[in-house]
Structure formats: C-alpha cells, structure tokens
Amino acid sequence: MVTLEQIQDFKGKYPKQIWSLFFSEMWERFCFYGMRGMLVFFMIHQLNLAETEANLQYGATQAFVYAFTFVGGLFADKILGFRKSLFWGGLLMIVGSLILAADPHKFFFLGIAFTVVGTGFFKPNISTMVGKLYKKGDSRTDAGFSLFYAGINLGALLGGYLCIAIGKGEMFADAIPEALRWNVAFGLAAIVMVISLINFVFTQRSLGPIGLQPQMIKVDGTYQPIEKWKEYGVYALTLVFVPLIMTMVAKTEYTDYFMWTIGPLTLIYLFYEMSKVNSADRKKLFAALVFIIFSILFWGIYEQSGGSLSIFAAKNLNKDLLGLDPNGVNNSAGAFFIIFLAPVLGLLWIWLSKKRIEPNTIIKFGLGFIFLGLGYYVLFGTRLFADLQGVTSLNIFTIALLVITLGELCLSPIGLSIMTKLSTEKLQGMMMGLWFLASAYGQYVAGIIGANMATAKEGSTNYDALIAYTDGYKQLGLYAVIAGVLLILISPLVKKLMQEVK
Numbered sequence: 151m152v153t154l155e156q157i158q159d160f161k162g163k164y165p166k167q168i169w170s171l172f173f174s175e176m177w178e179r180f181c182f183y184g185m186r187g188m189l190v191f192f193m194i195h196q197l198n199l200a201e202t203e204a205n206l207q208y209g210a211t212q213a214f215v216y217a218f219t220f221v222g223g224l225f226a227d228k229i230l231g232f233r234k235s236l237f238w239g240g241l242l243m244i245v246g247s248l249i250l251a252a253d254p255h256k257f258f259f260l261g262i263a264f265t266v267v268g269t270g271f272f273k274p275n276i277s278t279m280v281g282k283l284y285k286k287g288d289s290r291t292d293a294g295f296s297l298f299y300a301g302i303n304l305g306a307l308l309g310g311y312l313c314i315a316i317g318k319g320e321m322f323a324d325a326i327p328e329a330l331r332w333n334v335a336f337g338l339a340a341i342v343m344v345i346s347l348i349n350f351v352f353t354q355r356s357l358g359p360i361g362l363q364p365q366m367i368k369v370d371g372t373y374q375p376i377e378k379w380k381e382y383g384v385y386a387l388t389l390v391f392v393p394l395i396m397t398m399v400a401k402t403e404y405t406d407y408f409m410w411t412i413g414p415l416t417l418i419y420l421f422y423e424m425s426k427v428n429s430a431d432r433k434k435l436f437a438a439l440v441f442i443i444f445s446i447l448f449w450g451i452y453e454q455s456g457g458s459l460s461i462f463a464a465k466n467l468n469k470d471l472l473g474l475d476p477n478g479v480n481n482s483a484g485a486f487f488i489i490f491l492a493p494v495l496g497l498l499w500i501w502l503s504k505k506r507i508e509p510n511t512i513i514k515f516g517l518g519f520i521f522l523g524l525g526y527y528v529l530f531g532t533r534l535f536a537d538l539q540g541v542t543s544l545n546i547f548t549i550a551l552l553v554i555t556l557g558e559l560c561l562s563p564i565g566l567s568i569m570t571k572l573s574t575e576k577l578q579g580m581m582m583g584l585w586f587l588a589s590a591y592g593q594y595v596a597g598i599i600g601a602n603m604a605t606a607k608e609g610s611t612n613y614d615a616l617i618a619y620t621d622g623y624k625q626l627g628l629y630a631v632i633a634g635v636l637l638i639l640i641s642p643l644v645k646k647l648m649q650e651v652k
Contacts, residue, residue: 209597
C-alpha cells in the first residue's frame with residue numbers, strides 16, 4: 151500500500167489522488183444540487199405550498215443537510231473513518247433519490263429525509279480527505295481545494311440545470327410523458343450517485359492510509375480495531391434519525407427548536423475539547439471560530455439562490471439569455487462561472503504566494519463579502535430593466551450571479567482549506583463538520599429571509615413582487631459590504647491567533 155509520505159511528496163501542482171476524489175464529489179454534487187434546485191419549485195407548483203411556507207421548508211431542509219455534516223464528521227473521526235462514512239452516506243442518498251423517483255408527491259418528505267442524512271455522512275469526509283493529501287504548511291493546499299471546488303461545481307452545473315429543466319418540461323418534453331417528468335428528474339439524481347460510489351470504490355486503493363477506520367490504542371501501546379458493534383450501532387442510529395428529520399422538515403417550528411439547541415450545545419462541546427489542547431492550538435481554534443461565525447452571515451445572504459431567487463426566477467425573469475430557462479440558469483450559472491474561475495483563482499493565489507504578496511485568508515474572506523454585496527446590488531439593479539408586468543432581464547440577473555460567484559470563490563474553498571490547517575489532528579472531522587454546521591445556520595437564516603420577502607408581497611401584482619424582492623436584495627447587499635469591511639479591519643488580530651498558518 152502507498153504510504154502517506156509518498157502521497158504528500160508529490161511533484162507539480164496537484165496530487166494524482168485528487169482526481170479520484172474530484173469525480174466522486176462531482177457526481178454527488180450533481181445529485182445534491184439537482185435536488186436542491188427542484189425543492190422550492192416542486193413544493194409551490196406540485197405540492198401547492200404557499201411561497202412563505204416553501205421558503206421556510208427549503209431553509210429547514212438545507213439546514214438539516216449541513217447540520218448533519220457535523221454528526222457525520224464526528225462519527226467518521228471516532229468510529230467509521232472517512233471512507234466507510236462516505237460510502238454509507240452515498241447509499242442513503244441513493245435510497246432517498248429512489249424513493250422520490252418512485253412517487254415524489256406521496257413520499258416527498260421521506261425521500262428528502264434519507265437524502266439529508268446521507269449527505270451529512272458524505273460531504274464533510276471527502277473534503278477532509280482532500281486536506282490529508284497535503285503536508286502541513288504546503289502552499290499548494292489552497293490551489294488543490296480550488297480545483298476540488300471546480301469538481302463540485304461541474305456536478306452542480308449539470309445537476310442544477312438538467313433536473314429542474316426535465317421536471318418543468320423544458321427539456322426532453324417529447325420523450326418523457328408529463329406525468330413522469332418529476333419521477334425521471336429525481337431518478338436521474340439516484341443514477342449519478344451510483345456512479346459516484348462506483349468511482350470511489352475502484353479508486354480508493356490509491357489513497358493509502360487516508361480515510362481508514364480509526365484504531366484504539368491499548369494500554370500496552372498496541373492498536374486494535376474499533377469493535378464491530380460500535381460501527382453497526384452508528385448505522386442503526388442513522389436510520390432512527392430518518393423519521394425524526396422527516397417530521398422536523400415537514401413541521402418547520404420543530405426546526406426552530408432544533409437550531410436554537412444544537413448551536414449552543416456544539417459550542418459547549420467545542421470549548422470542552424479546546425480545554426484539552428495547548429495554548430497555541432487553542433488560539434488557532436479560536437481563529438477558526440471567527441471564520442465559522444462570519445460564514446453564517448455569508449451563507450444566509452448567498453443561499454437565496456435556492457429560495458427567494460428561485461421564485462424570482464420563475465416569476466420575474468424573461469428568457470433573453472439564449473432562450474435558457476431562468477430557473478435552470480439560477481441553479482447552475484454560479485457553478486458554470488466557478489468551473490472557469492476556480493482554477494484561475496487557484497493559480498493566482500500560487501503566483502501571489504511566490505511573489506510574497508498573497509492576501510492572507512481573513513482578507514480573502516473580507517473580499518468575498520464585498521463581492522457578495524456588490525452582486526446583490528446588481529440584483530437590485532434588475533428593476534431598472536423591468537417592464538410593467540414586472541418581468542426583467544435574465545442577462546442582468548446572470549451578471550449579478552457572476553459577481554456573487556467571485557465572492558463565493560474568495561470564501562468557500564479557502565474556508566475548507568483553513569479548517570484543515572487550523573484544526574488539531576484529532577479534531578479535523580469535527581471542525582470540518584462545524585464549518586458545515588455554520589452553513590446550516592446560514593441556510594436556516596436564508597429560509598427566514600426568503601420567507602420575509604415573500605410575505606411582503608402576497609396578494610400584490612407581479613411588479614410589486616419585483617419591487618419587494620429587489621428592495622430586500624439591496625438591504626442584503628449593504629449587510630454583506632459592512633461585514634466585509636469589518637473583517638478586513640480585524641484581520642491583524644485574527645492573523646495573530648492563526649500564528650504560522652497562512
């Protein structure tokens with residue numbers, strides 16, 4: 151078996167193992183973003199939910215997806231190891247997608263619950279394995295995560311456009327009977343998830359010791375495998391979570407109780423773990439916490455794409471961009487831009503690092519917020535191109551998505567990378583899970599923001615709806631710019647906490 155040293159001692163810009171993880175993640179993200187893009191539209195047009203309710207349920211679903219990454223990361227650290235955790239999560243996602251493909255109207259929340267729990271086990275652990283391909287302090291780590299991020303978004307581009315376009319009948323309408331369009335759209339998510347797992351099974355040999363099950367150290371210093379009952383106990387407990395998640399997503403007031411409880415409990419547990427490490431490591435974990443807290447605000451604003459922007463795309467956008475479906479563009483344009491921009495930005499960081507002028511991570515975070523804010527100001531500007539029916543330009547909307555994507559690229563792949571750099575060896579899975587838990591809070595906040603925008607315009611005209619939504623986007627733009635400036639101002643303090651970590 152190849153050793154960790156041999157893997158990390160690679161020549162060139164990227165380790166060869168990154169491609170195996172790249173393709174597994176790409177197909178998993180096809181499944182995830184395909185599902186995500188369909189949720190709000192399906193709930194409003196097929197399940198006949200009100201826009202406010204659909205936004206809240208979307209926020210709840212996405213919040214649980216990311217909250218479960220914390221649980222998945224924890225179980226991977228302590229019991230399953232990253233590989234078994236990833237495989238188990240993938241199986242659950244396939245089951246969820248197949249349930250939705252069988253009858254999306256009848257089994258919607260059951261299928262969603264399986265997918266939520268499955269993603270929790272898959273998502274944080276594949277990102278952690280990417281981090282382990284690099285030695286500590288390797289300046290190529292950010293570039294590796296940027297490439298991996300391009301893989302995420304190739305899947306998001308394909309799934310984000312194809313699934314909703316098939317479901318709506320914008321694509322293959324002649325080939326697929328109207329009554330089966332949504333079944334086929336959800337079934338497509340299951341097929342690509344099977345491809346993801348097959349790819350991982352056949353390429354995992356090249357990963358050497360990375361992601362194997364942790365072993366217990368006995369008193370005499372020898373190692374012994376984790377007892378099988380603990381592993382099977384995790385699988386059984388997972389299945390108990392499914393009906394629980396199903397109930398909480400269907401009744402969003404339960405989600406409120408969950409979100410108000412899980413965050414404080416997680417912080418208490420983190421502080422308990424921090425009390426056991428030395429002072430230098432504790433400072434790094436505090437720095438990680440600053441990134442995590444700010445990321446909640448970032449995702450709360452950014453994640454309107456699956457909620458309020460999905461409704462805005464369906465009602466207020468024309469097809470002046472190559473005749474494309476506005477919902478498909480909303481779901482996939484960000485991913486399209488990332489595929490081209492991520493490798494370029496990754497190489498830019500390497501070039502700036504060689505010149506010793508690369509901005510530190512906290513400044514990159516601040517820039518991410520400023521781009522995000524500017525993108526929302528462009529969304530506000532779409533009202534200048536609207537007709538009296540409240541329909542405006544998909545072209546201008548797409549430019550806004552381009553600017554927002556620049557913001558995402560300054561923050562998200564760098565965030566994944568910095569969690570692996572600031573974590574201690576024993577807390578890597580947990581810290582990656584905590585990063586995704588912050589995303590859960592961001593998604594939860596996004597649902598509430600979207601619901602508030604929808605409430606402002608019920609019973610009004612389509613033009614009034616446009617004005618209400620764009621006013622909301624202007625407000626969000628302002629909050630993002632303020633947060634970005636604040637981050638840049640406190641960057642010297644955070645840099646001190648990070649010590650030697652760049």
